[in-house]
Amino acid sequence: MNFQQNKNTQPRTEMQIFNNWDVVAKGWYIACSSEELPRNQPKSLEVCGQQIVIFRGEDGKVRALDAYCPHLGTDLGIGQVDGNLIRCYFHHWAFDGEGNCQDIPCQSSIPEKARLQSYATEEKYGMIWVYPDATAPEGVAEFDELKGKTVIAVRDRPFERTCHHHICMMNGIDAQHLQTVHKVNINMNLTLQENESGSLIDFTLTGEFPNTTRRERLARIFLGRNYAYSMRYQNACLGLLTTMKNVKFVPPLHMIYAYIPLEPGKIKVQNIYVAARRPGIFGWVVTYLLLLGTKMLYLFLKGEDGKIYDNIRYNPNALLSIDRPLVEYMKYVERLTPSVWSKIRVEGE
Numbered sequence: 386m387n388f389q390q391n392k393n394t395q396p397r398t399e400m401q402i403f404n405n406w407d408v409v410a411k412g413w414y415i416a417c418s419s420e421e422l423p424r425n426q427p428k429s430l431e432v433c434g435q436q437i438v439i440f441r442g443e444d445g446k447v448r449a450l451d452a453y454c455p456h457l458g459t460d461l462g463i464g465q466v467d468g469n470l471i472r473c474y475f476h477h478w479a480f481d482g483e484g485n486c487q488d489i490p491c492q493s494s495i496p497e498k499a500r501l502q503s504y505a506t507e508e509k510y511g512m513i514w515v516y517p518d519a520t521a522p523e524g525v526a527e528f529d530e531l532k533g534k535t536v537i538a539v540r541d542r543p544f545e546r547t548c549h550h551h552i553c554m555m556n557g558i559d560a561q562h563l564q565t566v567h568k569v570n571i572n573m574n575l576t577l578q579e580n581e582s583g584s585l586i587d588f589t590l591t592g593e594f595p596n597t598t599r600r601e602r603l604a605r606i607f608l609g610r611n612y613a614y615s616m617r618y619q620n621a622c623l624g625l626l627t628t629m630k631n632v633k634f635v636p637p638l639h640m641i642y643a644y645i646p647l648e649p650g651k652i653k654v655q656n657i658y659v660a661a662r663r664p665g666i667f668g669w670v671v672t673y674l675l676l677l678g679t680k681m682l683y684l685f686l687k688g689e690d691g692k693i694y695d696n697i698r699y700n701p702n703a704l705l706s707i708d709r710p711l712v713e714y715m716k717y718v719e720r721l722t723p724s725v726w727s728k729i730r731v732e733g734e
Contacts, residue, residue: 403718404549404699406649409433409726410718412584412620413507413514413525415643415655418540422447422513427471429462432515433646435726437504438462439513442469448482449504449515455486456499483519502725510538510641510657517724522582526619528627528639534661538641539676541656541683546691550644550652551718552699554624556690557616558588558710566689575710579717586717588710589615589630609633621718628682638679656683 402408414432416439422428427440429452436452438461450471452460459475466472470479470487479488484501505521507514514525546553556562560573573590580586591613596602609632617625624642629635641657658679663672704712 400715400719402721402723403715404551406549406646407728408723409435409517409646410620410622410721411517411724412622412721413516413521413643414622414645416449416506416513416515419508419511419513425466427462427464427466429460433517433726434648434728435517436460437515438471439506439515440466440471442466442482444469446482447506447508447513449506450480450482450484450501454478454480455501510536510659511540512643512655512657517726523584526585526617526623526625528617528625528659530627530637531639531659531661536659537662537672537676539658539680541658541680543653543655545647546652546654547650547695548652548697548699550646550654551621552697553644553652553654553694554618554621554642555711555714556694557614557624557626558590558714559708560590560710561705561707562693566693575713577713583717583720585617585619586714587615587617588714589613590710618714618717621721628679635678636675638675638682640679640683658683 402410416430416432416437417428422439422441424441424443424445427438429436429438431437437449438452439447439449441447443466446469448469448471450461452462454461454473454475456473456476456478459473461471461473461480464472464474467479470481472479477490478486478499480501481487482503484503486495486499489495489499503519505516505518507516507521507525509525558575560575563573573592576589576591578587578589591611593611612632613630614626614628615630617627619625622644626640626642628638628640630637639659641659643655643657645653645655647653658676660672660675660679663669701708701711701715
């Protein structure tokens with residue numbers, strides 16, 4: 386992707402956080418799948434440009450630290466798990482999940498600087514998530530319709546895009562492209578709801594199916610006259626899409642988009658399909674049919690959208706009234722908090 390531009394002919398709106406590759410907002414980012422981290426086997430990996438080590442202690446809990454030992458800089462990923470501590474391979478210094486050194490074999494006193502940055506973790510949807518701070522104000526986001534229920538989550542194969550994840554994430558709320566790209570001729574109305582902390586925002590779009598084409602008439606028969614879907618964003622790195630809201634015959638379908646910046650100009654996208662576990666053999670069949678239906682819906686749209694987001698230099702300088710969801714989303718991103726993984730400090734931090 387070419388990031389050079391002629392500012393006289395292609396001016397670009399500059400923002401502090403939105404579409405800024407040097408800022409990593411506080412939020413939940415995927416480290417790996419749960420099965421990739423067995424007990425007693427540390428794993429060193431890069432998340433959002435930061436090298437961290439994760440390990441599952443004797444108690445089964447996952448812990449995450451900066452990867453390099455503060456003594457001489459050995460990667461703790463080649464060390465060993467000792468109970469609920471991780472011990473460096475080089476000189477056997479041992480660190481707890483808070484990053485504090487608990488043991489130095491050659492002496493009893495521990496230097497003040499013998500500590501590491503720790504990170505909050507959570508296991509959810511079959512993945513291990515890391516938050517770029519020692520504590521997280523809230524857990525990984527959930528779907529309202531699935532709260533309190535046992536869920537089955539199936540992850541798809543991750544793929545890459547060549548634009549910032551803030552741009553990809555707006556796809557679901559770009560009402561105009563539903564008509565131009567996907568030929569879904571529905572005029573959508575927007576409602577917004579944001580939580581108190583400002584980390585989570587819900588976009589709900591509703592509209593009425595027209596009754597002019599054969600496809601539209603079939604949609605009215607099988608889905609109902611009105612259609613609605615919602616996008617829940619958490620910290621602009623995690624998106625929860627719910628489709629088929631309040632339609633006939635089909636319960637809501639749920640899909641998660643998790644985004645991980647790899648390098649300037651490249652991101653990884655992980656899709657996860659989620660459904661409530663239903664009892665019995667028939668319930669199992671229904672659950673997996675819903676998961677399959679969710680995946681098929683996604684694959685139907687993926688190629689058309691990918692053509693856009695692999696060939697874009699986002700430049701919102703001529704916005705329309707129909708673009709209000711995009712404007713609200715950009716405002717939301719600008720209110721987020723940069724993390725210690727950011728390469729620059731944002732004004733006011």
